[in-house]
Amino acid sequence: MARYREQFDPAVMTSALEFFSAKVGSEALDAMLLAFVEQFPGISVIRGIETPRQWLEKGSGETSHRAAALEELLLLWTANRNEAFQPFAELFEEKTLAEKTVYRRVTRQLPNYFATVR
Numbered sequence: 001m002a003r004y005r006e007q008f009d010p011a012v013m014t015s016a017l018e019f020f021s022a023k024v025g026s027e028a029l030d031a032m033l034l035a036f037v038e039q040f041p042g043i044s045v046i047r048g049i050e051t052p053r054q055w056l057e058k059g060s061g062e063t064s065h066r067a068a069a070l071e072e073l074l075l076l077w078t079a080n081r082n083e084a085f086q087p088f089a090e091l092f093e094e095k096t097l098a099e100k101t102v103y104r105r106v107t108r109q110l111p112n113y114f115a116t117v118r
Helices: 002-007 012-024 026-039 052-056 065-081 083-088 095-100 103-116
Strands: none
Touching (some): 026 052, 026 095
């Protein structure tokens, strides 16, 4: 994804947030991102420096943490589709996201989104 951003579209994940917000609603998208960060927190959340919600409201450089979370979620989904990744499935389980958020609706739309970008 980093290479794609560098070579083709630096705003690909920011645009994805807009695309998926239109598809599932901004509240549902935000709830999914929050659930994702709660289940797969970064170091500042793990250390208790900030809550998942606080982390999502920030950014690093020009990248919002919401866009970073969506990218990580995309990578999680991709990894879980790879049979070679199965020995690690327990660590990267997506069942809770799929059952309690719009995760399935978003991931089903990933091919449609990427068909719209250059």
